[in-house]
Amino acid sequence: MDFVCNFPCISILLCLFAGIISSGLRSHAAMWVNTALLAVNTALSVFTLTYTLENGPFVYVMGRFPAPWGNEIRAGVLEALMALFFCIIMLLSLFGGRHKLLQEVSENKIGLYYVLTDLLLSSLLALIYTNDLFTAYVFVEINTISACGLIMIRQNGRTIEAAVRYMIMSLLGSGMLLLGLCMLYDLTGHLLMSNIRESVALLAADGQYQIPLIVAIVLMSVGLCIKSALFPFHAWLPDAYGYSTVSSAAILSSLVSKGYIFLLIKIIYRVIGFDIYHDTRIIDILFLFGLMGMIFGSLSAIRENDIRRMIAYSSVAQIGYIYMGFGMGTEAGMTASVFHMLSHAATKSLLFIAAIGLTDVSGGSRKFIELTGSGYRHKWAGVTFTVGSLSMVGVPLFSGFISKLLFAQAAVQNHAKMLPALIVLGISTILNAIYFMKTVIRIYTPVEDSPYEGVTFRQTSMYSVVLAAFIVLNVILGVSSQPVVDMIRRGLAEFM
Amino acid sequence: MGAHLLANYGEAVAMVLFGIGFCNLLLQPNLIKKIIGLNIMDTAVYLFLAEKGYIAGHTAPIVVDGVQSVDAYINPIPSGLVLTGIVVSVSVTALMLALTIRLYNRYHTLNLDEISRQLKKEGL
Numbered sequence: 001m002d003f004v005c006n007f008p009c010i011s012i013l014l015c016l017f018a019g020i021i022s023s024g025l026r027s028h029a030a031m032w033v034n035t036a037l038l039a040v041n042t043a044l045s046v047f048t049l050t051y052t053l054e055n056g057p058f059v060y061v062m063g064r065f066p067a068p069w070g071n072e073i074r075a076g077v078l079e080a081l082m083a084l085f086f087c088i089i090m091l092l093s094l095f096g097g098r099h100k101l102l103q104e105v106s107e108n109k110i111g112l113y114y115v116l117t118d119l120l121l122s123s124l125l126a127l128i129y130t131n132d133l134f135t136a137y138v139f140v141e142i143n144t145i146s147a148c149g150l151i152m153i154r155q156n157g158r159t160i161e162a163a164v165r166y167m168i169m170s171l172l173g174s175g176m177l178l179l180g181l182c183m184l185y186d187l188t189g190h191l192l193m194s195n196i197r198e199s200v201a202l203l204a205a206d207g208q209y210q211i212p213l214i215v216a217i218v219l220m221s222v223g224l225c226i227k228s229a230l231f232p233f234h235a236w237l238p239d240a241y242g243y244s245t246v247s248s249a250a251i252l253s254s255l256v257s258k259g260y261i262f263l264l265i266k267i268i269y270r271v272i273g274f275d276i277y278h279d280t281r282i283i284d285i286l287f288l289f290g291l292m293g294m295i296f297g298s299l300s301a302i303r304e305n306d307i308r309r310m311i312a313y314s315s316v317a318q319i320g321y322i323y324m325g326f327g328m329g330t331e332a333g334m335t336a337s338v339f340h341m342l343s344h345a346a347t348k349s350l351l352f353i354a355a356i357g358l359t360d361v362s363g364g365s366r367k368f369i370e371l372t373g374s375g376y377r378h379k380w381a382g383v384t385f386t387v388g389s390l391s392m393v394g395v396p397l398f399s400g401f402i403s404k405l406l407f408a409q410a411a412v413q414n415h416a417k418m419l420p421a422l423i424v425l426g427i428s429t430i431l432n433a434i435y436f437m438k439t440v441i442r443i444y445t446p447v448e449d450s451p452y453e454g455v456t457f458r459q460t461s462m463y464s465v466v467l468a469a470f471i472v473l474n475v476i477l478g479v480s481s482q483p484v485v486d487m488i489r490r491g492l493a494e495f496m
Numbered sequence: 497m498g499a500h501l502l503a504n505y506g507e508a509v510a511m512v513l514f515g516i517g518f519c520n521l522l523l524q525p526n527l528i529k530k531i532i533g534l535n536i537m538d539t540a541v542y543l544f545l546a547e548k549g550y551i552a553g554h555t556a557p558i559v560v561d562g563v564q565s566v567d568a569y570i571n572p573i574p575s576g577l578v579l580t581g582i583v584v585s586v587s588v589t590a591l592m593l594a595l596t597i598r599l600y601n602r603y604h605t606l607n608l609d610e611i612s613r614q615l616k617k618e619g620l
Contacts, residue, residue: 179544
């Protein structure tokens with residue numbers, strides 16, 4: 001076993017220890033520990049990715065207890081790619097929102113904020129890498145608790161209420177997930193994903209316990225759908241994303257919900273088995289709710305008069321896209337969904353971070369009327385917001401175009417679902433264009449004698465560098481998407 | 497069907513309790529009642545695990561007289577899962593209670609709908 005095989009485990013443990021150490025440090029030191037941690041984790045993920053690209057996936061046995069008893073970590077191309085992406089986006093989101101964090105959060109709580117992000121990163125990495133269902137459940141709860149802390153670190157009535165609503169929905173979801181996996185454990189007698197899949201395949205071949213198996217699959221799927229804010233379960237989302245501090249909003253929308261979706265992908269492929277999951281027809285329900293989310297999320301976003309809440313509602317629509325890809329029930333649909341996870345993570349965090357620059361030069365107001373002409377006052381934020389909007393609408397050169405293209409290709413391959421998928425994809429794109437282009441036109445409408453002053457590059461150099469990095473990331477995903485798509489295809493094939 | 501239900505009445509009760517807890521957590525407007533619902537829901541899962549983990553006539557898996565046969569002991573993993581689950585649910589309950597105290601101090605009510613109404617009035 002090569003030394004690289006230790007890296008996934010080391011990165012999870014590093015995050016946990018960094019969280020513990022940071023809780024005793026002053027806020028400035030905690031911030032640097034967090035930055036160093038993210039940098040180290042990015043490097044470790046790069047090593048893991050290159051290793052898995054060369055040598056294929058590997059299983060790391062914790063404590064050297066063999067398969068049916070011990071706990072395992074599994075790393076393949078897809079896991080390493082996700083981990084790399086999550087680390088980069090979290091690093092950029094934290095840097096981009098740092099000045100707001102200092103303004104909005106009281107001095108003695110900033111250290112705690114970094115403790116929470118360390119723990120959040122550990123749970124995300126564990127959700128990505130773990131090969132054990134119950135470990136996944138425990139880290140789902142850690143993820144929920146730290147995400148709740150990120151929402152309410154900025155203390156006002158709205159964020160606390162949003163945190164309570166978030167907790168309630170999350171707890172309903174994790175209750176269902178727990179019940180589902182307990183049932184699955186009773187049926188199969190295993191907690192490790194690969195062992196469960198063997199037993200489930202035997203059960204399906206025998207035709208035994210079909211109803212309990214379907215109930216368990218439904219409970220786990222619906223639980224994770226609730227947690228990742230699929231359309232009818234999104235009531236908590238606009239407040240949580242709209243009023244928390246901007247780094248939290250970026251991290252929550254682009255990483256936390258993706259962590260749950262990635263766990264669902266692992267459950268579909270590595271726990272149940274793609275074919276058996278496909279035969280249960282649950283994917284039709286996911287498909288339906290995905291389509292509804294795409295339309296209703298966009299409609300809510302059009303009605304919104306607040307830029308942050310508009311971006312939050314746009315997230316609902318984008319999560320709908322991802323579930324629509326699941327609902328196709330084909331390899332191509334899954335690839336499109338995973339690519340859209342990456343593309344949405346890169347774009348949505350960019351939009352949140354850019355929007356804060358625009359509101360900063362508009363007297364802190366988030367209403368569209370005050371934002372008029374803010375693209376001239378903060379040039380970098382204006383350009384970045386435009387790039388994000390174009391990417392969301394699906395203009396070529398940017399990552400959103402590639403994911404829309406992949407979704408359309410996947411839809412064409414699936415005859416039964418081609419028509420509804422393509423129609424809703426078209427409608428949703430038009431709706432996206434309406435509300436994003438409305439915003440872009442608004443921020444580039446010149447106003448005479450505006451009461452607000454602009455900023456120069458010098459005043460916001462750090463923030464502008466982060467924005468430039470976001471644009472580069474987005475364009476890289478859009479222009480050279482083929483290697484990423486190949487990696488995703490290979491990773492999904494390794495899951496089979 | 498009926499005979500199965502009677503034979504597995506523990507599991508059936510656990511499912512009914514889970515439903516009660518789930519509905520309370522989802523539908524009650526009162527925050528404390530929501531938290532009670534959460535605890536009922538989690539406890540129902542532990543009851544389900546305990547029922548499934550127990551085999552009549554078998555004892556706890558601690559070897560004392562050198563008997564190592566599988567038929568003598570129950571599987572210890574469900575009990576371990578219950579313990580882990582209890583730890584998770586305690587911490588989540590503590591967090592929810594802390595949030596409830598915060599909201600109560602601010603709005604002097606435990607009714608979540610009422611709090612939302614007051615927030616709209618604040619127009620923040």
